[in-house]
Amino acid sequence: MSGVPYFKLNNGTSVPAIGLGCWGGTTKEDRSAARHWILAALKSGYRHLDTAWGYGTEESVGWAIKESGIPREEIWVTTKLPSHHQGMVAESLNQSLTALGLDYVDLYLVHWPQRYVYDNGDPDPKDENGNYRTTESPTIPEVWAQMQEVYAAGKAKAIGVSNYSIKTLEVLLPTAKVVPAMNQVELHPYLAQPELKEYCESKGILLIAYTPTGYATVRSDPTITELASKYGVNSAQIILAWHVWRGNVAVPKSANPEHQKSNLNIPKLSEEDLKRVSALDRGERLCNKADAKGQVWGWTLEQLGW
Ligand SMILES: NC(=O)C1=CN([C@@H]2O[C@H](COP(=O)(O)OP(=O)(O)OC[C@H]3O[C@@H](n4cnc5c(N)ncnc54)[C@H](OP(=O)(O)O)[C@@H]3O)[C@@H](O)[C@H]2O)C=CC1
Numbered sequence: 001m002s003g004v005p006y007f008k009l010n011n012g013t014s015v016p017a018i019g020l021g022c023w024g025g026t027t028k029e030d031r032s033a034a035r036h037w038i039l040a041a042l043k044s045g046y047r048h049l050d051t052a053w054g055y056g057t058e059e060s061v062g063w064a065i066k067e068s069g070i071p072r073e074e075i076w077v078t079t080k081l082p083s084h085h086q087g088m089v090a091e092s093l094n095q096s097l098t099a100l101g102l103d104y105v106d107l108y109l110v111h112w113p114q115r116y117v118y119d120n121g122d123p124d125p126k127d128e129n130g131n132y133r134t135t136e137s138p139t140i141p142e143v144w145a146q147m148q149e150v151y152a153a154g155k156a157k158a159i160g161v162s163n164y165s166i167k168t169l170e171v172l173l174p175t176a177k178v179v180p181a182m183n184q185v186e187l188h189p190y191l192a193q194p195e196l197k198e199y200c201e202s203k204g205i206l207l208i209a210y211t212p213t214g215y216a217t218v219r220s221d222p223t224i225t226e227l228a229s230k231y232g233v234n235s236a237q238i239i240l241a242w243h244v245w246r247g248n249v250a251v252p253k254s255a256n257p258e259h260q261k262s263n264l265n266i267p268k269l270s271e272e273d274l275k276r277v278s279a280l281d282r283g284e285r286l287c288n289k290a291d292a293k294g295q296v297w298g299w300t301l302e303q304l305g306w
């Protein structure tokens, strides 16, 4: 077993390789109650919290940081820009900072490449046919230019993207003055995304794995459970060891103190066993799958480049 390593970003800062996913449910009550399991995680040794404007848990994250008494600079905080705020990056980040009770975040991510029209602050604006009201203005490069401004102002110590593919990164990068430090995407043994990983590595972009343990689907895979027995650990630990070996940051969510603790405790696996985990890749998405219209939050898989 070993502690959590830190990975270096293209701007020279370092991020704990395991963070706590802070998606806290859909009700106001659950999102508020998340403060208690977020605080428990900080007490167990987590120093990296992953939230988003859209999760409604920024206040809970801020409360837990304050309550923990841990110095601000020892905790890595990520939040994300929602799709209906992409024309107002500075204002949206200010809203997030107010909710967090912080004066900077360590990482600010564009949550999705698709942009929605701003309609009275509705985060899911839809037309009469139930279609997302996406917009081409601002463009991806225009949104990124605004991201560079909040980075220059020091309100975000690093900036990056989420749910970007090679296709959408190829739209962003040509005019970027700051290369995204990180790209947060779905990654687990059933969706290893080797081409995206190689591409991002070649550009100096670190990947963050969301849905990192692949839910019960991947955790109960026979190879994973066999390795868990062999090493005397649980399935999530096998999968997280694989992420760290591949050089991916991972942000497992757990409200359970025992799971939280074990997710920080990374076992050392043999190269041969790690390669067995890699061999499970089948390009299967488990989160954010296409809906009945063949879209994910208003964009087709082709638009997303998935
Ligand atoms: N950028 C994006 O678009 C997205 C980002 N995310 C981020 O990624 C985070 C994690 O993603 P998520 O989809 O929740 O995937 P996870 O792989 O983190 O799965 C979470 C589930 O796994 C369970 N779990 C966690 N650890 C263990 C363990 N050791 N043993 C058994 N069960 C365990 C949790 O249950 P329990 O609480 O009971 O432990 C919970 O039900 C989110 O919170 C969010 O921060 C997620 C989706 C999209």
Ligand SMILES: O=C[C@H](O)[C@@H](O)[C@@H](O)[C@H](O)C(=O)O
Residues within 6 Å of the ligand: 023, 052, 054, 111, 288, 297
């Ligand atoms: O409106 C979009 C959804 O909230 C979507 O943003 C989430 O599934 C998300 O990607 C996450 O980070 O958990």
